[in-house]
Amino acid sequence: MSKITFPRMGESYRTFKMFLEDLGNEVVVPPRPSKRTLDLGIRYTPEFACFPLKILMGTYLETIEMGIDTIVTSGGVGPCRAGEYAMLHHKLLSDLGYKVKMIVIEPPRLHPFNFYKSVRALNKARISIKGIIAHVKRAWRKLQALDNLEKLSHIVRPREINRGNTTKVYRKALEWIDQAYTTEQIVEAESTALEALNSIPQDANRNVLKVGIVGEIYVLLEPASNLEIEETLGNLGVEVEKSMFLTGWTRDNSWNETSEGITVKEAASPYLPELIGGHGRDSIGHTVLYAKRGFDGIIQLAPFTCIPEIVARTILTKVSKDYNIPVLTFFLDEQTGKAGMNTRLEAFVDLLKRKKQFQSGIESFTC
Amino acid sequence: MKAYLGIDVGSVSINVVILDETGAVLTGLYLRTQGRPIEVIQEGLKQTAGLLPADLEIAGVGTTGSGRYLAGVMVGADVIKNEITAHAVAASMLIPDVQTVLEIGGQDSKIIILREGIVTDFAMNTVCAAGTGSFLDQQASRLNIPIDQFGALALRSETPVRVAGRCTVFAESDMIHKQQMGHKVEDIIKGLCQALVRNYLNNVGKGKEILPPVMFQGGVAANVGIRAAFEEALGMPIQIPEHFGIMGAIGAAQLAREEVALTGKTRFKGLKIMGLPYRTGNFDCDGCPNVCEIVEIYEGEKVIGRWGSRCNKWDIVENS
Numbered sequence: 001m002s003k004i005t006f007p008r009m010g011e012s013y014r015t016f017k018m019f020l021e022d023l024g025n026e027v028v029v030p031p032r033p034s035k036r037t038l039d040l041g042i043r044y045t046p047e048f049a050c051f052p053l054k055i056l057m058g059t060y061l062e063t064i065e066m067g068i069d070t071i072v073t074s075g076g077v078g079p080c081r082a083g084e085y086a087m088l089h090h091k092l093l094s095d096l097g098y099k100v101k102m103i104v105i106e107p108p109r110l111h112p113f114n115f116y117k118s119v120r121a122l123n124k125a126r127i128s129i130k131g132i133i134a135h136v137k138r139a140w141r142k143l144q145a146l147d148n149l150e151k152l153s154h155i156v157r158p159r160e161i162n163r164g165n166t167t168k169v170y171r172k173a174l175e176w177i178d179q180a181y182t183t184e185q186i187v188e189a190e191s192t193a194l195e196a197l198n199s200i201p202q203d204a205n206r207n208v209l210k211v212g213i214v215g216e217i218y219v220l221l222e223p224a225s226n227l228e229i230e231e232t233l234g235n236l237g238v239e240v241e242k243s244m245f246l247t248g249w250t251r252d253n254s255w256n257e258t259s260e261g262i263t264v265k266e267a268a269s270p271y272l273p274e275l276i277g278g279h280g281r282d283s284i285g286h287t288v289l290y291a292k293r294g295f296d297g298i299i300q301l302a303p304f305t306c307i308p309e310i311v312a313r314t315i316l317t318k319v320s321k322d323y324n325i326p327v328l329t330f331f332l333d334e335q336t337g338k339a340g341m342n343t344r345l346e347a348f349v350d351l352l353k354r355k356k357q358f359q360s361g362i363e364s365f366t367c
Numbered sequence: 368m369k370a371y372l373g374i375d376v377g378s379v380s381i382n383v384v385i386l387d388e389t390g391a392v393l394t395g396l397y398l399r400t401q402g403r404p405i406e407v408i409q410e411g412l413k414q415t416a417g418l419l420p421a422d423l424e425i426a427g428v429g430t431t432g433s434g435r436y437l438a439g440v441m442v443g444a445d446v447i448k449n450e451i452t453a454h455a456v457a458a459s460m461l462i463p464d465v466q467t468v469l470e471i472g473g474q475d476s477k478i479i480i481l482r483e484g485i486v487t488d489f490a491m492n493t494v495c496a497a498g499t500g501s502f503l504d505q506q507a508s509r510l511n512i513p514i515d516q517f518g519a520l521a522l523r524s525e526t527p528v529r530v531a532g533r534c535t536v537f538a539e540s541d542m543i544h545k546q547q548m549g550h551k552v553e554d555i556i557k558g559l560c561q562a563l564v565r566n567y568l569n570n571v572g573k574g575k576e577i578l579p580p581v582m583f584q585g586g587v588a589a590n591v592g593i594r595a596a597f598e599e600a601l602g603m604p605i606q607i608p609e610h611f612g613i614m615g616a617i618g619a620a621q622l623a624r625e626e627v628a629l630t631g632k633t634r635f636k637g638l639k640i641m642g643l644p645y646r647t648g649n650f651d652c653d654g655c656p657n658v659c660e661i662v663e664i665y666e667g668e669k670v671i672g673r674w675g676s677r678c679n680k681w682d683i684v685e686n687s
Contacts, residue, residue: 344491347489
C-alpha cells in the first residue's frame, strides 16, 4: 500500500494524520525538523531559495527513507514563489531519482476543479462526499483545539511561577488532544487540556509585556524554523500573540475572507494597498492592529530572501514611527544562530520594559 | 569602600572594570581574548586585584558580551546582560542626553537609538562582519602597519580611492587591485575607512534617525580614520568617550550596581575564583536528531554551567 506524508508545521500534523487516515491512507508523520533535516535540505536546494523550501526538501528526503511514495502539500495564493514549491520539490526529487507522487491542494475558492481532483486522489477508502465533509469538520475541530491550546500557553508561560512548567504541561496536553478521535472526545480533551494549563501556578500581579509576532506563515508556525522564539520570549516574561494560525489562514483563503481578514487589509491599506504576495500585507496590517490594541512591541519573522517580507520590513519602519511601537525583524535561514537571536531578543525586551516603565511609571518588572 | 565589577567578554577582547559608588571608573583593563576566555578572565581579575586598595569591597558584579554566561557562572554575577543594553547604559552615564550610540567591536557592530534616556531602537549587523575590528586588524597586518597607526595614516590622505566595502573579501581584493595600480597606501586606507562607514550606515544604520549627540564607542573608536569618516558622512561631530574600548564592561558594572540596590546582596564568589581550576568539556547529546553540542564548565569537579542545547534537558537548576 502506498504511504503518504505532508509538510510539518508546528503541531498541526496531529490533525492531518488523523484526516488522511480517515480517508484510508497509510500515513508517515514527518519527523520534527532537526539539524539533519536541514543538512539534507540545503544539500539539494538552491542557496538563494527561501527557508521553507530547504526544510521541506529535508523533510521529504527523510520521509522517503521511511518509505513514503506520495506527498500531499498546499499550493499558494498570490505572487509568492512558495506557490511553486510543490512543482520544484517534485522536480528536485525526480532529478535525484525518487519517484514520488505529488498531490497539490489549491484553495477551493480559486481552483474548485483542482481541489476536487486532489481530494479524490486522497480518498483511498472511497468515502462518500457526506462522509468526507464529516471528517473535515472533525479534523477542523481538532485543529482549533490545538490552536486554542497553543494560544493559552502563550498567556500562561510568562506568568508561571516555576520556569518550565507550562512547556511541560503543554507537551502532555498535546498528547491528550492527539489521542482524541470523535468530536466529543476532542471537545473533552480540549477542555481538560485548557484546564490543566490554567491550573499552573501563576503570578497574577506580574507586569507582563505583550508582543505581537507577524511575518511569513511557515516560519511563524514551525518552531523548529524560528528557533522556538515563542518559548524564548515566554521565558523572558513576554506574552506572545501570533498573527497567524492555520485555522485563521485556511479560513481566510478557503471561503469568503473573514471580517478579521478584511480589517487587516484595511489596516494595511494606507501603507500598502496591493497584495504583494506571501504575507507582506498581513505583516503590515497586523502590526497596525497590534499597535492599536496597545501591544508593547512587534517581532517580524521572515525567511531569508523573502521578497514580500523585505518590502514589508521597509514599510514597517514607517508604521513603527507613526504608531510609536518598536519593531524587531529576524530573517531566518540555516545560518541563523540561536545565540545571536537571544542577544537581540533580550535587548529588545529590555528596551520594551524600560519604555513601559518610563511611560507608565511602573516600578519594576519581576522577571 | 564599595565598588562594582563589570566584565565584558567579547570575541576579540575581555574588559574588566571597577566602578566606585559614584559610577567613576577606578580601574579598567583591556585584554585580548586570544581564544581562551577562562584564563583571560582569571588573568584580568588577578591584574585588577593588584590595582585595588585593600579596603575595597566588591558589592556587585555584572557580565556582558558574547561570553557573558561563561563569565557569569564563573564569578557569580548579579546580572548577566546583553551588549546592547550594557552599551546604552554606559553611554547615558557619560552623556545623559545621548541620542545615538555607534558601537563597533571585534566582530559585531551595532547602532543604538535613545530618546530621553530610553533605548527606542537598535540594530546589529546580521549577515556580514565587514568593517568590524577583526577585519581592520587583518588589513593592518597585511599592510604591515601597526593597528594603532592605521587610522592616523588615513588622515594624511587628500585623494581617497573608492573601495568596495560591502563584503570583506571583495574589499580586500579591491584594495589589492588599487594598490597594484599604484595608489598610495594612505589613500587606500582612507578609502577603506569611508567604505566601512558607508557599509555600516547602509546596513546597520538603515532607516534609523541619527540625531546628535552621537557617541562612538567600541574598540574601533580608537581608529581616528573611521571617526573622521563618520563625521564626514553624518555631517555632525562625534564624541568618543575616554574609556571607549571598555564601555560594555562599564555598563555591566552599572547594571550590577542597580541590581544590587534592589536585591540588597551580591552573589559574587569573591576574587578567590582567579585561583580556582576551571575547565570545559563538551559532548553531543543523542536525545534527538538535532544532536546539540553541549558545553559544560567545571569549577573543580563540579559542573557550574551548561549550554548549547535547544531544549531544557541539560539546564542546571540554579543553586542559590
